[in-house]
Amino acid sequence: MHPQTLRQYDREGLVTPTRTRGGGRRYTDEDIERLREVQRLSQEEGVNLAGIRRILELEEETRQLRGQVDDLRDDLRRTRAAADRVFAAGPGGIVALAKGRRPQRRPVSTALVVWRPGSRD
Template sequence: MTDRNRPLYMISVAAELAGVHPQTLRTYEQKGLVTPQRTSGNTRMYSQADIERLELINELTGEGINLAGVIRILDLQGRLEERDSELDDLHKKVRRLADRVHELETRESVNSLVRTEPGSLALRRLP
């Protein structure tokens, strides 16, 4: 678990940090906008990532976007982050493949420079 996702704040503190009423946080949770972790005693615990998400929700609602629109925006943002992660993974694979191709081409070049004759190795001159 990253530090951003570590549960730190009870609902009253999270509400104060986010600038909303605790009941608003309960409503956001009901609508799936935020999912705080729970303690063994079922107390909601919010992480720094949750607080940042709540701040974004406040910013969007402050611009006149209703909760249905916020839900859609957050869903699209999540999908975009997933695609970015997939794209990063693909770039890493392409770099690994390019490195491997370069390695094989280098090996092939070395092999073409080295001729094996019975009992000795002779090097050809480069053109």
């Protein structure tokens, strides 16, 4: 890519490279990907620089929104999982159960206990 083109893209805000102490531009791998996309849109698609800027802004906004949607889906899954639990009093105290389930009962004892009145002291 011609240095003048790089300067123009920098001036237009399409890419923001870091600078050396001497003012030279340093491009990251992400910057280079972005420059290639700008060049493709300009040369192959015939989009002007204002259009390219808008396309890049919309792509970034879309990326952010997709991240928010993913976060919301995770929150919804956790909320639904929590809503599927019911709390009940079981033999050992309060227990969490799935909807429609009952706490297990303690087995009824069949032991025979004989009580004999004794003398009171």
